[in-house]
Amino acid sequence: MQLVRGLHNLRPEHRGCVVTIGNFDGVHRGHQAILARLRERARTLGVPTCVVIFEPQPREYFAPDTAPARLARLRDKVELLTVEGIDRVLCLAFNERLSRLSATEFVETILVDGLGVRHLEVGDDFRFGCDRAGDFAFLVDAGRQYGFSVEAAYTVEQDGLRVSSTEVRKALADADFALAAALLGRPYCISGRVLHGQKLARQLGTPTANIQLKRRRVPLSGVYLTSAEIDGKVWPGVANIGVRPTVAGDGRPHLEIHLLDFAGDLYGRRLTVEFHHKLREEQRFASLEALKSAIDADIAAARAHWHAQPLTKSLK
Numbered sequence: 001m002q003l004v005r006g007l008h009n010l011r012p013e014h015r016g017c018v019v020t021i022g023n024f025d026g027v028h029r030g031h032q033a034i035l036a037r038l039r040e041r042a043r044t045l046g047v048p049t050c051v052v053i054f055e056p057q058p059r060e061y062f063a064p065d066t067a068p069a070r071l072a073r074l075r076d077k078v079e080l081l082t083v084e085g086i087d088r089v090l091c092l093a094f095n096e097r098l099s100r101l102s103a104t105e106f107v108e109t110i111l112v113d114g115l116g117v118r119h120l121e122v123g124d125d126f127r128f129g130c131d132r133a134g135d136f137a138f139l140v141d142a143g144r145q146y147g148f149s150v151e152a153a154y155t156v157e158q159d160g161l162r163v164s165s166t167e168v169r170k171a172l173a174d175a176d177f178a179l180a181a182a183l184l185g186r187p188y189c190i191s192g193r194v195l196h197g198q199k200l201a202r203q204l205g206t207p208t209a210n211i212q213l214k215r216r217r218v219p220l221s222g223v224y225l226t227s228a229e230i231d232g233k234v235w236p237g238v239a240n241i242g243v244r245p246t247v248a249g250d251g252r253p254h255l256e257i258h259l260l261d262f263a264g265d266l267y268g269r270r271l272t273v274e275f276h277h278k279l280r281e282e283q284r285f286a287s288l289e290a291l292k293s294a295i296d297a298d299i300a301a302a303r304a305h306w307h308a309q310p311l312t313k314s315l316k
Helices: 029-045 058-062 074-083 103-114 136-146 165-173 177-184 288-308
Strands: 002-005 017-021 049-055 088-093 117-123 149-153 189-195 209-211 222-230 233-242 254-259 270-280
Touching: 017 029, 029 049, 029 117, 029 149, 049 074, 074 088, 103 117, 103 136, 117 136, 136 149, 165 177, 177 270, 209 270, 222 254, 222 288, 233 270, 233 288, 254 270, 270 288
Parallel strands: 002 088, 017 049, 017 117, 049 088, 117 149
Antiparallel strands: 189 209, 189 270, 209 254, 222 233, 222 270, 233 254
């Protein structure tokens, strides 16, 4: 799969493809259905598939403090799109210049001149261009003018529930990881690189791997039963994800995971953490001693859980 960062990096060989546009946050089963139809149309036309995404996502640009929590970072999204067999991802920087493009300029600059689109697959509620003036009907008219076909993506349901990134976030907020996995088509995981932290947990007798999140908001907060795969072996653990209110922090979310009975150096490694069950909410403690007692209780609960329900490998 080829990642093209920015319209200026498109080359003549990138022209002529079937395209879909969107956030694709989480690449859930609804997205997967769109991508399957895109691949089918690409085979029919004998051209590559291309997914156009934005970084940051439009709502993160216009309202960063109230934008929905990210299900997946850019790197994770690209990896998931690769798994789905997509040939090319065009990642456009969503900035003032892009936000000011009219619907006509968007079509002409990106779809026609940039990608030479042969077929476009989007939701029938898709809006684009300055002031969101462009819609599905606009694209159909543009397709007639410029010679590309347009098809509306249909809704995918799971047990009567419309599959969407919003519903995945709701399931995660309710700690319903079975529902989240059903909507996603895989267990919910967070990936990131292990960085050096304050090493406070080590001082408290429970060393943790501090995983870089690189996002303003995450869809989870609290203490969870988790697992992580290291060199082919899945290790059960317990993790805290949140702003660490008991210790002085930067106010940004952090993920810290303690792997039961693991001994080794993880600094600099990229870990994928799967979430299984919520133990409790994150809370502020009056002292480090009280924090240590809570951590010890969390680890004891994790050991009891994994003893009663041995972990089977389910990480992707």
